[in-house]
Amino acid sequence: MKAQILAILGAAMLAAPALASGPITGRWVTSEKDAVVAIAKCGQALCGRLERFLILPKGGKDQRDVNNADPAKRSRKLIGTAILYGLTEDDGAWRGQVYDPKSGRTYTSQVRRMGDGTLEVKGCFGPLCQTQVWKKAS
Template sequence: MPSRLLGFVAILMVLLGAPQARAQAGGEASGIWLTQAGDAKVRVSKCGGSLCGVIVWLRQPIDPATGRPAVDNKNPNPALASRPMIGLPLFGSMQPSGPSRWSGQIYNADDGNSYVSNISLTGPDTLRVEGCVGALCGSETWSRSGR
C-alpha cells in the first residue's frame, strides 16, 4: 500500500476507535473537580437528567483588593455582580449528548459571560471542559479532587 493510504487507514482506525474509547472511559462525572489552573474546585452533580456545576473552593477566597470574600464582580448584571464566588453556579443544565458527554451553557466568572459548552469524561479522573463563542473555542482538563 502507498504510504498515503496507510496514513489514511491509520487515521480512520483512530477515528473509528475514538467513540469506543470515550464510551469505555464511562464512569461518573459527579464529584469534586479541580480546574486546570488549580484555582477553583467545582462540584459536579446530577440535577434531574442534567449535570450541574457549582464552585465549592477557591485558592484565593478573599479578594485582595477589598479584603472580603470574592464575588462575581465581572458579571455585567449589577444584581448578580455581588454574588459570592463560592456557591456560584457555572452550569445548571448540561444535557447528555453522547456517551460520557454533556452539552449546554457554561458561565465564565473571569469575564462574566456564558458560552456554548461541552463536557466529556475522558477518564475516571479527567473531565474535558470546552467552551465556544462562534468559531473560537477553548478547552481545559479538570482533574478529580478528593475534596
C-alpha cells in the same frame, strides 16, 4: 447465529464510548488549580458549583461576582455559584453552558470524562473554543 453475534458486537461497540466517558459527577480541581467545582444533579440536568477557592481571589473567600453582565448578580458570592449548568448527556458528552466569572461571560460547553480520569471542559463562542483539563479533587 452469526447475525446474533454481529448484533451483540455492534451493540457493544455502540455502548463503548458511553462507558469510556464515565461519570462527570464529583469534585474537580480547575486547570488553573485555583478552585474546586462540585458537579451534581440539578433538576433534570447536571450543574457544577464553585465549591471553594484553592487560591484566594482579590476579594478573598467572599469574592463577589463583580464581572457579571447582569448588574443584579454582581453582589452574589462566587462560592456556590453554578459555573456549569444545564448539562445534559449527548453522545458520550455533556452539553450545556459554562460561566466564566473572570470575564462575566457565558459560553456553550461540552464536558467529557477522559480515559485517564480527567475532565475535559470546553467552552465555545461560535466556532472559537477553549478547552481546559480538570483533575479529580482528593
